[in-house]
Amino acid sequence: MYRYDEFDSAFVRARVEEFRGQVARRLDGSLTEDEFKPLRLKNGVYLQLHAYMLRIAIPYGTLSAVQLRQLAVIAERYDRGYGHFTTRQNIQFNWPKLRDIPDILSLLADVEMHGIQTSGNCIRNVTADHFAGVAPDEIEDPRAVAELIRQWSTAHPEFSYLPRKFKVAVTGAARDRAVTAAHDIGLRIVRNAAGETGYTVLVGGGLGRTPMIGKVVRTFLPKADLLAYLEAVMRVYNLEGRRDNKYKARVKILVHEIGVEEFRARVEAEFAGLDGPGINADPAEVARIAAYFAPPAYAKLPATSTKLAARRASNPAFAEWVAVNTAPHVAPGYAAVTISLKGIGEAPGDITAVQMRAAADLAGRFSFNETRVTHLQNLVLPHVRQDDLFDVWQGLIASGLATANVGLITDIIACPGLDYCALATARSIPIAQAIAHRFADQARQRDIGELNIKISGCINACGHHHVGHIGILGLEKRGEESYQITLGGDATETAAIGEILGPGLSANEVPDAIERIVGVYLAQRYSGESFIAAVKRLGLAPFKAAFLVAPGAHHAAA
Amino acid sequence: MPLLDRTGALDDPWVLIEDGATGTASHTLVTFDAWPAAIAIPSRSLKLGVLVPNTLDAAALRAHFAALELIAITFPSYGDGRGFSVARRLRAAGYTGRLRARGPLIADQFRYALACGFDEIELPEASAARQPVSQWLAQIEAGVLPYQRGYAPGGNILDARRAARKALREDSANV
Numbered sequence: 001m002y003r004y005d006e007f008d009s010a011f012v013r014a015r016v017e018e019f020r021g022q023v024a025r026r027l028d029g030s031l032t033e034d035e036f037k038p039l040r041l042k043n044g045v046y047l048q049l050h051a052y053m054l055r056i057a058i059p060y061g062t063l064s065a066v067q068l069r070q071l072a073v074i075a076e077r078y079d080r081g082y083g084h085f086t087t088r089q090n091i092q093f094n095w096p097k098l099r100d101i102p103d104i105l106s107l108l109a110d111v112e113m114h115g116i117q118t119s120g121n122c123i124r125n126v127t128a129d130h131f132a133g134v135a136p137d138e139i140e141d142p143r144a145v146a147e148l149i150r151q152w153s154t155a156h157p158e159f160s161y162l163p164r165k166f167k168v169a170v171t172g173a174a175r176d177r178a179v180t181a182a183h184d185i186g187l188r189i190v191r192n193a194a195g196e197t198g199y200t201v202l203v204g205g206g207l208g209r210t211p212m213i214g215k216v217v218r219t220f221l222p223k224a225d226l227l228a229y230l231e232a233v234m235r236v237y238n239l240e241g242r243r244d245n246k247y248k249a250r251v252k253i254l255v256h257e258i259g260v261e262e263f264r265a266r267v268e269a270e271f272a273g274l275d276g277p278g279i280n281a282d283p284a285e286v287a288r289i290a291a292y293f294a295p296p297a298y299a300k301l302p303a304t305s306t307k308l309a310a311r312r313a314s315n316p317a318f319a320e321w322v323a324v325n326t327a328p329h330v331a332p333g334y335a336a337v338t339i340s341l342k343g344i345g346e347a348p349g350d351i352t353a354v355q356m357r358a359a360a361d362l363a364g365r366f367s368f369n370e371t372r373v374t375h376l377q378n379l380v381l382p383h384v385r386q387d388d389l390f391d392v393w394q395g396l397i398a399s400g401l402a403t404a405n406v407g408l409i410t411d412i413i414a415c416p417g418l419d420y421c422a423l424a425t426a427r428s429i430p431i432a433q434a435i436a437h438r439f440a441d442q443a444r445q446r447d448i449g450e451l452n453i454k455i456s457g458c459i460n461a462c463g464h465h466h467v468g469h470i471g472i473l474g475l476e477k478r479g480e481e482s483y484q485i486t487l488g489g490d491a492t493e494t495a496a497i498g499e500i501l502g503p504g505l506s507a508n509e510v511p512d513a514i515e516r517i518v519g520v521y522l523a524q525r526y527s528g529e530s531f532i533a534a535v536k537r538l539g540l541a542p543f544k545a546a547f548l549v550a551p552g553a554h555h556a557a558a
Numbered sequence: 559m560p561l562l563d564r565t566g567a568l569d570d571p572w573v574l575i576e577d578g579a580t581g582t583a584s585h586t587l588v589t590f591d592a593w594p595a596a597i598a599i600p601s602r603s604l605k606l607g608v609l610v611p612n613t614l615d616a617a618a619l620r621a622h623f624a625a626l627e628l629i630a631i632t633f634p635s636y637g638d639g640r641g642f643s644v645a646r647r648l649r650a651a652g653y654t655g656r657l658r659a660r661g662p663l664i665a666d667q668f669r670y671a672l673a674c675g676f677d678e679i680e681l682p683e684a685s686a687a688r689q690p691v692s693q694w695l696a697q698i699e700a701g702v703l704p705y706q707r708g709y710a711p712g713g714n715i716l717d718a719r720r721a722a723r724k725a726l727r728e729d730s731a732n733v
Contacts (some may be wrong), residue, residue, distance in 0.1 A: 007703060007715040014702040021696075022666070030688050035664050037635060134676070151705045151715070157673035158646055158709070161639025227707075238643045239613075273650065278708045284723060341714055 001062050001370060002147050002292040004112045010435060011154070012109045015116060019043050020102040025126070039188045042113025042122060044090075045101055048422050054093045054101060055118040056108060058373045060128035060146040060170070061089040065360040065369040070111040072356035078104055082357070085341065085377045087413060087464055089127045090118050108136050109479040116154060119240065121162045123234075129177045130374040133293060134382050136330050140189045140197050142172035144290035148281055159234045161414070163241035164249035166234075167206075168210040174493070179375060180468055181205045181214045181495035184251045185233065190220065198222050203233060203263065204255030207461035211497045215260040223286070225271075228279040232271035236263070241246055273546040296368040296383060302335025307387035318444065321393055321404040326363040326384075335386050339365075339379040339396060340403040340411060344440045348414040349377030352549045353496035358399035366392050375464075376452075377413055378406065409451040409518070417457030417474060418481075424457035426474025426481040431455055431510055448518055451531040452491070467491035469532045470517060471498045472510065483510050487517065487543055488535045499540055501547040516546040518554055560686035561658075563678040564698055567691045570680065572607055572628060590614065597622060609660065612640040612717060616647035623653045630680065633661025642674040649675035665693040670700065673710040 004012070019039075026036040040046075056071075071091060072230065075083050078100050079093040086092055096104060108114055115460040118125050126146045133141040144382040149168055153159070159166075171178040172189040180186025186202035199221045205214025221229055237251045240258075255263045326335040339359060342348050353360075363371045363381055366388045372380035384392055396402040405411045412435060415421065415426030432455055439445055454468030458475070465471030471486035482504035489498030505513055518531075520542050525534045565618040573583035575592070587607040588596045596606060607628030608619070619626070629648060631641045645657055659671050660680040671679060679694070702713045 005719070007718060011702055011705075011715070025693070030690075030693060031664065032688075035636065039664075039666060131625075154705055155670075156706060157670035157704065158642045159639070160670060161637055161642070161667075235643050235646070241639055243638060243640075275650075275708065281707070282718055282720060286718060288719070 001064060002059075002143075002289065008151075009110070012114050012116075013110070015114065015155075016102060016109050019105060021104060021203065023098065028476075038120050038161075040078055040458040041120035042117055043063075043101075043105065045098070046119060046120035046422075048094065048420055049418075050194070050420070051095050051558070052098050052101070052303065053088050053106060053420070054096050054115060055086070055094070056113060056115045056181070057125040058089045058091060059126055059150045060143045061130045061373040061375075062132075062143060063371045063373055064111075065371065067111045067113055068356050068360040068363070068371055069243045070113070072353040072360070074104055074107055074540070075353040075356065081354075082350055082352045084416060085351065085373050085379070087375045087462060088125060088378065089130075089373050089375060090125055091373070092416070094416070099285050102233075111268065113188050119165075120160075121164050121166075122160045123149075123162075123166045123168065124158065126145055126150050126153070127167075127178055127375060129171045129173055130372040130380050131177060131327060131336055131382070132172065132372075133295065134329050134331070134334075135173045135175070135177075136328050136334050137175055138173040138330070139191055140172045141290075141293050142170040142178075142187075142189055143293045144286070145189070145199075145223075146170045147289050147292075148226070148286065149230070152230070154533045156234075158231075162234075162238055163243045164246060164251075166237070167252065176491075176493040176495070177374075179464070179491045179495070181493075182207050182211075182463065182491065183214065184462070185230070186214045196222070196525050199226065199231070201233075202406070203267075204252040204260070205495075206250050206252040207464060207466045209459040209461075210250075210253065210256075211461070212256060213464040213495050214252075215255055217260065217261075217264045224280055224283070225276060227281060228276040229267075229271055229517075231279055235270055236266045240266070250315060269472045272283060296370075297329070298331040298334060298383070299385070301331075301385065303332040305333060305389075308386040311390045315390075317404075318390060318393055320446075321402060322389060323409065324404040324446070325406045326389065329383070331383070333386055335384050335389060337381040337389070337392060338374070338406040339381065339401050340406050341378050341401075342405055342411045343400060343403045344410060344436045348412050348432050350508060351379070351399065355399050355401055358395065358401065362392055362395045365395075374471075376411065378411070387455050402441065405445060407450045407452070408445045409439045409448050409453060409514075410445060411452070412436060413452070413454040413455050413468070415455070415462035417455075417463075421457060423460055424474070425459070425476040426457050426483065427507070428455045428463055428474060429455035431472060431474065433505060434507075434511050435514055438515065448522070449530055453514070453516070454489070463490065465489070466497045467495060468498060469535065470514060475504060477504060481507050483507065485510075485513055485517075485547065487540060488532070490532060499541070501544055513547060516549065517543050520546045559683060560681045561678055561711075562681075562691050562694055566695060567699060568678065574631075575610065585627070587628065597625060607656075610644075610645055612638065614644050615674055616644065616651045616653075619648070619653075620651050623651075623655065626653070626655050627654065628656045628658060630658040630660045632702040633663055633674075636662055636664050636667060642670060645671075665689050665697050666698040668694045669704075669710075673704065673706075 046053040127148045128142045168185045169183040170187045188200040201218040202214030367381040409544040412432040414428040414432040418424040454464045455472040456463035456465040465491040473484040486498030490496040561568045569587040572587045574587045605627045609630045
């Protein structure tokens with residue numbers, strides 16, 4: 001993985017001292033609270049319901065064992081012993097004190113981490129496929145370009161006071177695991193007819209109160225032109241994006257209002273006038289960064305492990321976990337392991353300091369000291385020998401991290417919601433917990449198969465509810481929490497926004513409603529047909545009919 | 559209003575004339591609306607500058623760059639970053655005169671403003687009173703290189719790495 005050189009280190013160190021100075025200038029009155037706010041936000045510091053919250057970037061989701069251990073130290077020393085992974089490959093601490101934050105940032109700098117641009121109206125932490133470098137369906141590892149963009153977007157002189165926040169995601173694989181269509185810019189690494197790799201550039205995707213799927217503005221951008229092209233997109237947005245209404249200020253609204261053809265024309269005109277060689281990174285620099293993402297020294301192994309096969313045959317619980325929580329790996333004899341942070345009844349994405357250390361230890365012993373953080377709020381051990389899977393599983397059991405539900409109905413995305421967040425209009429975590437309890441039975445979960453439930457506690461959609469197979473949006477109506485259910489959302493390369501099924505529900509009606517929706521699927525699916533495939537085939541009608549049955553009525557009818 | 563640049567506080571020789579008349583000051587700053595009338599005055603010996611909104615199309619002034627000693631770009635608030643892009647476009651279009659950011663910027667934006675091509679900052683009294691010039695100068699004394707190529711004249715991290723690679727190659731070639 002990427003390691004800071006002296007320039008990166010000096011930059012992040014200076015940034016810590018700069019923030020220390022900004023805190024001091026706020027305290028002595030040089031800066032008003034209004035002026036201080038964007039400065040703290042650009043270092044990841046929010047004011048939440050109960051306390052300050054610190055959001056730390058995990059660029060493109062790659063996290064070393066050393067870094068994870070440092071997060072454990074911070075969780076114990078400055079928080080209440082846990083952290084929360086977000087849908088944008090960040091980790092949040094919910095209870096730090098403002099006066100401690102410069103010291104926390106200093107501890108982060110010690111392990112080449114920061115909170116820079118995890119908030120504010122700037123280019124945010126760049127995200128990527130959590131299986132980057134190990135996915136068999138990958139054209140090229142997206143992390144090299146994600147790191148280049150991280151550097152280019154950091155403290156950008158021109159693009160740090162944008163109309164609104166700006167999110168970039170990159171994928172290098174056929175399967176889009178980075179939700180690129182729901183980002184302000186989504187980059188997809190593709191190969192053209194000549195065999196060269198470049199980028200398909202999507203602009204104007206986003207969730208929030210006006211969900212939009214990103215539009216293709218360039219089908220093939222040569223790799224060498226990337227930074228100049230990004231500069232062109234950003235300049236058009238910075239100048240033309242709306243600033244009269246914060247709810248219409250994202251680039252998706254600009255693209256929607258002027259149309260993708262006009263947006264493309266403006267970007268191309270800007271791009272044509274730029275001094276590309278004076279802006280783009282030279283190939284040696286691109287190669288320098290890419291070298292950090294070279295595959296680790298894998299052992300030469302047979303494609304399948306007889307040791308694994310024997311363990312699976314003799315231990316059904318282990319076999320179940322392997323079937324659900326491991327993914328194919330590009331290197332023969334290896335697997336990528338997803339550690340579920342969705343234990344039944346737990347807060348999705350939460351991890352204790354003890355668990356962080358346990359995961360770091362397993363990464364050290366079995367995964368080349370590397371972990372990944374997923375936008376689905378789980379952790380990954382990206383390079384585990386199939387021979388070692390049983391030992392990894394035993395280690396995870398000891399730490400309460402062996403839940404076998406990755407991709408299943410209880411692997412729920414949920415934002416922090418009204419339990420923590422100042423923006424929330426309803427609770428998210430208790431809804432996730434109630435649904436998880438309802439569907440906890442392992443055989444039943446497996447029978448239902450792949451089903452993504454995503455829950456947001458307000459219209460800002462941090463919980464990605466629009467692209468959940470089943471989406472749940474918590475609102476507040478006349479002082480009561482009200483949950484709106486959507487169906488048919490899709491976060492992958494076939495991205496789609498879910499449609500609303502009917503009137504809002506109270507919190508305690510939600511599990512029954514989910515049950516009715518799942519019931520339609522189980523009754524009408526073809527053999528081997530997934531939930532989302534069935535929804536796409538059947539359309540909304542049968543689900544709507546089941547959804548609209550009055551609470552209790554379906555029992556009477558049965 | 560208080561004015562500063564990378565050397566510190568400055569006296570402002572420019573007088574803003576908002577009613578369209580060019581007046582008798584040695585340095586006359588006119589609004590963008592009054593600009594066509596001001597430039598049309600024949601045998602003008604006074605120095606002329608123009609105050610433009612941050613929605614300016616840089617091409618609209620290109621023909622007159624040579625006659626302009628100052629372009630001042632309005633920042634309605636520190637959070638409105640359009641002025642940075644307008645400055646970049648003016649510099650890219652070939653404007654080499656003095657470029658001013660006019661509005662309630664904060665010291666933390668000084669480095670960015672200079673990198674985008676501004677020379678000086680004109681602040682409202684209240685902003686200047688809270689943020690002494692020393693705070694602005696501290697921002698550029700930090701000496702940390704930015705990542706972006708094509709912005710700050712003082713170099714950037716990507717070019718510094720390139721220079722280090724070149725030096726290393728020459729070093730090993732000399733051995």
